[in-house]
Structures are given as C-alpha cells and as structure tokens.
Amino acid sequence: MKLGRIWNTLANPKRIPRFYSVIVGLVLIAGFIVPMAYDNHQLYPRPTPQLQIDEQDPFAPYDRGGAPLTEPGIVKSQYPQFAAKQGYVTGYLSPISILVSNTTLYFGTSIYSSPGGLIDEILYYSRGFDTVLESSILMMAFVVASWVALNFTMKRKED
Template sequence: MSIIRKVSKILQNQNNLVRVYSLLVIFVIIIGIATLPLISYNENQLYPKSVDMKSPLNPYDRGGEPFEKAEVKAQYPENSRYLGYVTAYLTPFSLFISYNTLYAGTTIVSHPGGIIDEILYNTRGLDTIIETSILFIAFAIAMFLFRRNEKE
C-alpha cells in the first residue's frame, strides 16, 4: 500500500481522529520541551501574583486599605477609572475573621462580601462573563439531553 492510502485509511474513520489529534498535541508539546531553553519568564507581568504568608487574606491579597484607592495594575487604566476602590473592601464579618486568623483567606474570598478581585471583575470582567456563559451553555446541553425523553 502506498503511504497516501495508509494515511487516508486511518483518517477516513472518524473514530481515529481523537488519536491522531492527541499525537499532534504530543508532537507540539515535544517541540515545546525542546525549545524550552529559548523561552524565559517575563518578570514584568501585567497581572502579578505573589504569596505573602503573613497576610490574613493569603493567597488572595491584592493590597490596599479599605475605603482607600489601592494600586491595581491595568493595561489601559483610562478604561477602568474606578479601579482599586473596592478591592480591599471587606464586610464586618470577614474583617473580623481576618483579624483573628491567618488561615481563612479562602473562606473570606469564597463567601459573599469577601474579597472582590478587581482583575477578575473590573479590568478583565468580560472574561468572567464568558466563562460563566460557557458553564451555562454546558448546563443547558446537559439539561436538554437528560430531559429529552420526558413526555410533554
């Protein structure tokens, strides 16, 4: 068999496409590993992330004092004029938690009125909207498939 026939015999079956694609991904990742010495981390990050173990809001601490403007980096500060005003705000309850323990940062960030990350909700707010839309579409498909056999 010629090579074209061999290749087309594999590609004509759509059940093989996932395997072919996975091989392609592995191939590109091998190229990536081979060229890894040429790639270097850029220290001047637009969205910096640091972990301060002394902070009660660790690892979600974005700095700043409540009711004062915090320093939040943005690519285009002219597009988000009110950046930095809410990132340090905590409700009285979460402020109480943060005064008393160093280990409840995740609890504070995950309950209503906790830390509002302005990179997520202000400068990159559109991304957050699309992420939730993807989730809702996935739910809509699952719901449709699950309830398809019900009689109306």
C-alpha cells in the same frame, strides 16, 4: 493508491481524536527543546509565595493594600485608563471579613473572596468579560447535557 487508503482511514471519526492527539503530542515534544524565556515584567504580579503568610498578614496571600470604600488597593492592570474604580474591589472588605480578620490570621482566602478581593477585582471588573463567557460556556454545556439527558437518555420510551 496507498495515499488514498491513508486518507480513507482518517475519514473515520473515531480516528480523528487519536490522530489529533498524536499531532499535539509531537508539537509538545518540541517544547522540551525550545528555549523558554520567562518575561518577569508581568501584569498583576504577586509577592513571593508564602511571604505574606509568614509575615502574619491576616489577609494573606491576597493583601494588596487599600482601605474599604475609601482608598483603592494597588493593582497593576493593563489599561488603568479604562477602569474608573480600579483597586476599590481589591480594597473592599465586608463587615464580616473585618470581624474575621481581627480574630484570626489564617482565614485570608475567605476574607478576600467574600465579595471583594483581588480575584474578584480581576474576574468581575478588569476581566469581567471573560467571566461572562466562562459562565456562558458552563450554561451551554448544561443546556446540551440536559437536553441530551432529557431527550435521549431518559424519555426514550416515547420514541
């Protein structure tokens, strides 16, 4: 029975990734045909690329307004009702950041990512749970890798 033989070939673990990648590839080819309509009403939209840096904003490209510790920045999140201190993380500037932003125009990324800033607002506050998972994924990968390394790759003599 030919079908049975195909089934048996598939049962080899080495072939499954290859088989799977063929299937994913076929579906991806369909992506060239499918009409793709981008909805431009997105969450957390950002200004046109390079707009802020061309306007010589020292906080480019992550300037979302707000004053440190007093006034929240503008954040278009999904559920503003569930985030009591929304926008504060975006608006927060550490003293060093204020210093740097007064000196130069080209260090915006650094300023806005030394605790505070837009990405921190998303990563730690509005989508903080994602980051919990993300760092757990990293941790688990390290647990697995280090266990395998410690027990199989290195301590083989004790077997």
